[in-house]
Amino acid sequence: MRNHHTAAKVMLVGFPHRQQTLFAQLFKQPNFQAFTLVDQAPIDVAIVDLDAPQAEENWKVFRRNFPQTPAITVSLTPKEQKGPYWLAKPVNLHALKSLLASLNPHGTTQQPSSSTLIDTKRSHISAMLKNGAEPTQQKYSSTNELSFHLTTANSSYQVNDYLEGKLKNAILKTKKRHTAQKLIGHLQGAPLPGDLYILPDCHSIVTDIKPRFLRALSLINLSQEKAVFEFAPFNHPVPPLETKVHWQTFLWQLSLWTSRGRLQQQITPKQAFTLTQWPNFNLLNEFPHALKLAACLARNSCMPKNIAEKQNVPLPYVYSFLSAANSLGLLKQQAETISQPPQNAVRELLQRMLKRLTAE
Amino acid sequence: MKEQRRLVFAGPVGSGKTTAIRALSDEPIISTEALISGNNKDADKRHTTVALDFGVIHLDDKTNLQLYGTPGHQHFDFMWDIAARNSIGLLLLLDGRRSNLLEDLTVFTQAFRQLLQAGGFAVGITHADKVQNLELLRGQINHEIERLQLVAPVLSIDPRQRKEVVKLIKALLYTLDPSLIKVS
Numbered sequence: 001m002r003n004h005h006t007a008a009k010v011m012l013v014g015f016p017h018r019q020q021t022l023f024a025q026l027f028k029q030p031n032f033q034a035f036t037l038v039d040q041a042p043i044d045v046a047i048v049d050l051d052a053p054q055a056e057e058n059w060k061v062f063r064r065n066f067p068q069t070p071a072i073t074v075s076l077t078p079k080e081q082k083g084p085y086w087l088a089k090p091v092n093l094h095a096l097k098s099l100l101a102s103l104n105p106h107g108t109t110q111q112p113s114s115s116t117l118i119d120t121k122r123s124h125i126s127a128m129l130k131n132g133a134e135p136t137q138q139k140y141s142s143t144n145e146l147s148f149h150l151t152t153a154n155s156s157y158q159v160n161d162y163l164e165g166k167l168k169n170a171i172l173k174t175k176k177r178h179t180a181q182k183l184i185g186h187l188q189g190a191p192l193p194g195d196l197y198i199l200p201d202c203h204s205i206v207t208d209i210k211p212r213f214l215r216a217l218s219l220i221n222l223s224q225e226k227a228v229f230e231f232a233p234f235n236h237p238v239p240p241l242e243t244k245v246h247w248q249t250f251l252w253q254l255s256l257w258t259s260r261g262r263l264q265q266q267i268t269p270k271q272a273f274t275l276t277q278w279p280n281f282n283l284l285n286e287f288p289h290a291l292k293l294a295a296c297l298a299r300n301s302c303m304p305k306n307i308a309e310k311q312n313v314p315l316p317y318v319y320s321f322l323s324a325a326n327s328l329g330l331l332k333q334q335a336e337t338i339s340q341p342p343q344n345a346v347r348e349l350l351q352r353m354l355k356r357l358t359a360e
Numbered sequence: 361m362k363e364q365r366r367l368v369f370a371g372p373v374g375s376g377k378t379t380a381i382r383a384l385s386d387e388p389i390i391s392t393e394a395l396i397s398g399n400n401k402d403a404d405k406r407h408t409t410v411a412l413d414f415g416v417i418h419l420d421d422k423t424n425l426q427l428y429g430t431p432g433h434q435h436f437d438f439m440w441d442i443a444a445r446n447s448i449g450l451l452l453l454l455d456g457r458r459s460n461l462l463e464d465l466t467v468f469t470q471a472f473r474q475l476l477q478a479g480g481f482a483v484g485i486t487h488a489d490k491v492q493n494l495e496l497l498r499g500q501i502n503h504e505i506e507r508l509q510l511v512a513p514v515l516s517i518d519p520r521q522r523k524e525v526v527k528l529i530k531a532l533l534y535t536l537d538p539s540l541i542k543v544s
Contacts, residue, residue, distance in 0.1 A: 203495065248495065277502040278513040280494075281531065282524045288542070291527075295534035298511055311538060346448055347540075349365055349423065350533050354540050356419045357526050357533075 007036040008044040008104035013062050013071075014052035016145055023047075026093070035100055043069055045103045047096075050075035051089070051260075053314060070103045072096070076219060076260070090212045144287045146256055146320055155262045159327070161223045164251070164258040167198075168327050170231035171247050174198045182234040188226045192217075197238045198231065198247060205250040208241040218257040248328055252284040255324040261316025263304065264323045272336035273322060274301035279330060289313045293321045301334040310338065363423045367529070368443050369413075370472060371453035372464045373432035376486040376519030378413045380453065381427045383522040384529075385415025389427075412443060440471050449480035449532050453519065454501070456491040462504050469508055481512045482532040484525070488516035511535065 010027070012020055027037045035045075043066065050073050052058060062071065072085045085103070087095055159165040170181050183196040194209035209217070220227050263269060275297040281290065289311075296302065296311055304322060308315045325331045369377040382389050391413050413429030428443040444450070450472050454461050465483070469476060483501060491497050494516060501514050513531035517524040534540060 203493065246494075277498065278515070278531065280498060280515050281513075281527055282515045282517055286527065291530055291534045292538055292540070292542070294513070295531070295538040298513070298535070299538070312541075346365075347537055349419075349448070350537055351540055352419050352423065353425060354530065354533050354542065356417065357530055358542055 007034055008100065009038045009042060010035050010100065011038055011040075011043040011046045012049075013046050014049040014055055014058040015047075016049075016052070018145055019049070032097065034104060041066070044105050045069065045100060046071040048073045053261075053316060072099055072103070076215075090215075144285050146261065146287050146317065156265045156267075157221075157258065157262045158223075159258070159264045159266065159323075161221050162258045163217050163220065163222075163229050164254050164327060166229045166231060167251060167254060170198055171251065173231070174200050177233070180234045180238055181231040184230050184232050185228040187220075195239070195241060197234060197241075199238060203247055204244050205247050206238060206241045206244045208243065214254070215257045218254050219260075246283050248280065249283045249285075251327050252279070252324050255327040256285060256287065256320055259320045259323040261319050262323070263319040264326055267304075267322055267326055267331070269304050271333055272301040272303045272306075273297065273331050274334045274337075275325060276330050276332050279325060279328065284324075287317070287320070289317045290321060293318060297325075300339055301337045303336060306336070306338065362421075364426055365419075365423060366426045366428060366443075366445075366447040367449060367451065368447045368472075368475065369427065369429045369451050369453060370440065370443075370468050371432060371486075372455055372458065372468075375432065375453040375455040376484075376517075377429040377432070377453055380451070380484075380517075380519035380525045381413050381415040381429045383520060383525055384417060384427055386418050387416050389413055389415040412439060434467070437471060444472055444475040447475055447479060449482070449536065450475050451482055451484060451528060451532065453484045453486050453517075456485045456487045456494075456497060456516075461497070462500060465501060465504055466508075469505075469510065476510060480532045480536040481510060482528050482535065483512050483514040484517040484519070484528045485514065486517060486519055488518075491516075 012023055015023065024037055026032055027035055046062060046066065046069055048059060048062060048071050049055065050059070070085065072087060074087045074089055074091050076089045085099055087099065159168070174181055178200045180200060181198045183192065185192055192209070193213045194207060196205065196207040196209055198205055207214070217229070220229075222229060267273070275294060278294050278298055279290070281294070292311055293307065293313060296307055300307075302310065304318050305315065307313070308318045322331060369380055371377055378389070378391060412431070413427075415427040415429075417425040417427065419425050428447070430440050430443045452465070452468050452472075454464055458464060469481075475481075483505070485491070485494070485497065485501070488494055498514050498516075505512050505514070513528070513535060515524075515528050515531060517528050519525060
């Protein structure tokens, strides 16, 4: 039985509900019995999500309330570091446990070992290669929640500087030439963490690259990092690999990972866009607000900020949606036309239906 | 007495209407299936709906959502009007294997045009795993919907999978009113 008097009290800051649930389950495991999750003072250690939409504000509030309490920050990239203790996402549980143990005032005193800290000066690629030896249990697209970049509000990205752009172009070539293509390249001279092929016949992508690596690969800016991703025609039989998905499924997810709430540079924020067709959400990750955004943009042509205000959807979700829809060729620029919301006599019924169906 | 609201499932024979309603209904469905006879025999399908399929979702203490599945055969089209009365929308299931799928779309959108003017409309492509180029097919369906001056989500669905049918209904709900708020 857990001893609450000596267990280190750990508070989560800024994590979405789903991840809080996962942490709660984790902290019930025997190897985490030296720690207990709390949601109020007193606390011994905090774990802070730097990818949360309100991360800056969360951090300020946390530091104001707990100026002396050690905090482990977690985020996708190291540049958002707020203190000496930082872990890359997806969080290595062994590293987290070691770090918590070292910061536990009730445990044996020890400084965090260098192996549990990831030097913030190291590149994202290095962090990924280090984590590369770790096994993963994560399934492809296991969650539909998104994580966002801290500076989303004014940020955009050049899609061709990322794997997303390379893949998008390669799919277009595959459609045109009807030949399989293989991802080739390197990460600072090291080989890629698996194989990935685009297949023309079944419009699929097959890969044995783990989702956590794919997510990390999707964040590498090729104009800034010593990495190369290219696709080359592959004229041999493609080996059977563990993951096979429709290329729209794959490109949509890759785009969401790359975007992280940023807008592709090809999409001008002051122009209005409409959908040429609904995304096929039984193939694609239906992230929060995605159906609402699709319905609105299928009927209207809107500027990103206007749709965010009109539909009361946080801007990063709008940017992610537009970026992913653009990658799939579903977006069309058009003069802004915002129709009035339907005076729907059955709105209350629709709301109850949605509540009932969402509860499942 | 509970308020009764209605949602209609339509589509050609074998498109998965009965299966979808069975996947959704909170109660065992009432089905009017008969053995297929003559030239309509299909290796995958031995029964067809001749009147209506009926299922129900208990929304809450006050309201039931009735699920009506129409017969796919056009010679039972007199039942289509009956099913469509007071419905909030139409879920049109199209069999991706059929070469005349676009004709099916035209036939059913015309037959249910009154409902489409008053309510919502969503299209589910069933047997999508048998479709050689799903993107192309979706593009063709969307083009046809646009030509008919309609707006509708078009999703591939497996009618045996409740969550996929639910997603199609949710898409229909947001089409009717994008400002709905998701409450979990």
